[in-house]
Amino acid sequence: MTRHHRLLPLASAWLVTRALMLWLLAHDSLPLLGGRVAREVWRLYHHWYVVLSHGAFPAHDRLWQYPPGAGAVLLAPGLLPWLTYLQAFVVITLAADATVTAALARTGLRPGRSLLGAGLWVGALPLLLRLPFARYDVQVTVLAMLALLALSRSTRVCGVITALAALVKVWPLLVLVGVAKGRATRSAWTWAAAAGAVVFVSLAALFHNPLAFLRQQGGRGVQVESLGGTVLNLATRAGWPGRVHYRYGSMEFTGPYVGTVAHISLALTAVAFGLLVLWRLRARRWTEATPLDAALSAVLLFTATSRVISPQYMVWLVGLAAVCLTSRHTTQRPVAWLIVAATAVSTVVFPLYYRDVVASTWTGCALMLTRNGLLATAAVLSFVRLWRSTHAETPSSAPAPWTSWTASLPTRSPSSSSVTTTPRM
Template identity: 70%
Template sequence: MNRHRVNTGGVLGVTALWPATRALMLWLLLHDSAPLLGGGAVAREVSHLYHRWYGVLAHGAFPAHDTLWQYPPGAGAVLLAPGLVPGLTYFQAFVVLTLAVDALVTAALVRAGTRAGRSLRGAALWTGGLPLLLQVPLVRYDVQVTALAVLSLLATARSPRAGGVCAALGTLVKVWPALVLLGMPRGPVTRGAWKWAAAAGAVALGLLTLAFRNPLSFVRQQGGRGVQIESLGGTALNLARHAGWPGHERYQYGSAELVGPHVNAVAAACLALTAVSSALLVVWRVRARRWSEATPFDAALSAVLLFTVTSRVISPQYMIWLLGLAAVCLTSRHTSQRPVAVLILAATALSTVVFPMTYGEVIDGTWTGCLLMLARNGLLACAAVLSFVRLWRAARPEERTAHRVEPLVGPDRLPGQAVSVP
C-alpha cells in the first residue's frame, strides 16, 4: 500500500511536470529570435531546411544533390509526416508531432517505471532533462528517432519481435538505434529479435527504395564530412588555434567545421577511436557472462556514448539520444549507469550554454568558447569511459557465482535465457 502511494505520487509529479516544462519550451520557441536563444537560427532548420526537403520528398525523390542531406532513407518518412496534418503550417505540424512523440516517450517511461521492481527516475530524467536543451528538441527530429530506440528497449523484454522492429525502423531514420539490441542476452529469443530487426529493416528499405529515387545518396554526403567544431577533435583543433595553428572555421555539410593543416589526421584519429570502441563492445559482448534486466539498457547507453564521443560530429541534439537512453536505464533498479546519467545531465546543461547561448564564442575560438567545449566534451568522455567500465564489471560474474545460473523468467525477463546470480 505504501509502495502504491509512492508510485502514484511519482506518476502525478511527472504528469504535472511534463506540461509545465513543455509550455516553457514552446514559449522559448516563440522567442527564438532573441540573441541569447540563437537569434532565430534554431527554428530556421525546420522552416527552411526540413521544409525544402519536404518539397523534394513529396515529388518522390531524396535530395541527392544537396550536401546537407546526410540521413538514411527512413528520415524521409519523418520529414513527410508534418504534411499529413491538416490545418497547420509545416512548422506548426512538425512541432505538434514532436510534442506528441515526446508525450509517448514519457508515457512509456512512466509505464515501465511503475512495474514491480522498477523506478520512475527514468521518466523524471526525461521529463526534466529535455528542457535543459531549451527549444532545440522541438525543432529537430531527434526526439522521433530517440522514441524508436526507447520503445525498442522497453518492448524487447515482453515482445522481442516488437523490439526488433522498432530498432530497425530507428536505424533507417538515423543509424545509431542499431546499437540498442547489442546487450540482449544470448539465446533463441535474442536471435529472433535480431532476425525480426533484419527482416523489418529489409522490408522497410525495399519499400522506400520503390517509393523514392536516390535512397542511398546520403552515403556520399556523410562520407564527405570533416571535423565539426563541437566534436572532441574539433575542441583539440580549436585549442590549437591559441598555440599558432593556422586553421579556421568554415560552414560546410550543414555544420561549422575546422579546415587547415592536420585536419585529415584528426578525422582519421576519430575514425580509429570509433573502430577501437567497436572492438571493445565486441569483446564485452563475447566475454559477458552475467545479465540482469538492466543489461540491454546499460549496453545501449554505453555503446551510443562511445560512438558519440569518438564521432567527428557532436551536435547539441545528440544529447537527446543520450537523455532518452539514460532514462531507460534509470527505469531499472539494477542499472549500473546512475552516475553516468548525472554526467549526461551536466553535459546537456553545458551544451545549451554552448549552443545557442555562446555559439559565437565557439566559432571564433575564444578562450571562453574553447573552455566551454572542453568542459562539455570532457564530461561526455568521462561518461563514456565510466559507462563502459561499469558495464564491463556488471557483466562479469563473481568467482563464487561463475557456474551458478537460474532461468530468467517473469514479466521483465526473457524466457529461455540464463543469468549468473549470487
C-alpha cells in the first residue's frame, strides 16, 4: 500500500475519536458521564494561571504538587487570548495529541518499524473519554514520547526533551533508564542535566517559590485508587474503621494503619528502583526496542507501587506502550494490551462508578481489584520480559546483531540512519 493509503485510516480514526472526545467534554455535565471532569481546568488550573501571572508559584496551596515546569504548561493558554482558558487549554492539548500522532506515524513508516504504535495511541486514548483533554498529562506524556522517538537519531535531543518533560512532572526521567550503556547514556544524561539546569534556573529567576511543590508532595497519603487503597477498600468490607477524605487533591484514606500502608508502598517503590538498577547493571544485550521497553517497564513499576494512581496516569502508560509498539522487536506487546484493558476499567472507576469506589462498596472494590490487578500483572510481566530479552544468550553461530547498533548510536541528528536487526525469536 502507498503511504497515503496506509495513513488514511489512521487519520480518519483520529478525527472521529477526537471529535467524540470533544463532544463528550462539551457535554461534561451529562449525568450518564458520571460527573464533571473539566472543572479542574476552568477552576483549579485557571486559579493557578492567575497566581503564576503575578510571578509566583502557588506556594501555600496544598494542591500544588508539581515541578516548576508545570507553570509553563498552565500559562500556555494565555497565548490564545481570544479563547476562554478552558477552550485554549483544550486546543493546546489537541495540538500536542496531533503532533505525537504524526510522530508515531512517521516512525511507523520507517523500515523495520510499525504503525501499530500510532494505532494504539489513536484508539486507546479515547477509552478515557474526555478526561485526557481536561488534564495536562497529555502534554507531558507527549514530551516523554517524543524524547524516546528521538533517541535513535540523537541522544542529545532525547536528553533535552526528557529534561523539559521532567520539569513538568518528574516521572519522564525514567525514560532514560534504558538508554544503551556507555557513550549514549553519558550523552543523554549530560544533555538532560544541562538543559534541566538552564530551564530551572530561568524559571527560578522569573518566579518565586519554585521548590514549593516538594512540601506538598511529601504530605500525600494513600489514595483510594492505589494498590494500597485497594487493600484498605477490602479491609473496610471486613470491618476496618477507616474513612475516606478529600486531601491534597484526591480522595485518601485516614485511620489506623494507613501510615503503615503508605510506608509499604514507598518500600515497594524502593524495591522497584532496586530491580531497575540491578537490571541495568546486568543487562548484556540491547536492541532498538530496549530503551523503549525499559521506559515502559520503569514507569509501570513506579505507577503500580505508588501511593497515588489517578486515572490520568493511564495516559502515561498508553503513550509509552504506543512508543514500544512502533518497534517490531519490542517485548511489550502483551503488556500493551493489559494496559489497554486497565485503561478501559479506569474509565468505569472514574468518573462512572467513583462513588462506589469512595464508599468501598462491593462494586467499587471489585472494580479497583480488577484495574489494579491488571496494572500489577502488567508491571511484573513487563519487567520479566525486559529482563529476559536483555539477558538471553546469543546463539554462538551468529554474532549479536545489536552490538553495532549500540556502538553507533548517534549523539547528534545525522542525515540518515539505519538499524540492522534480526527478528526476535
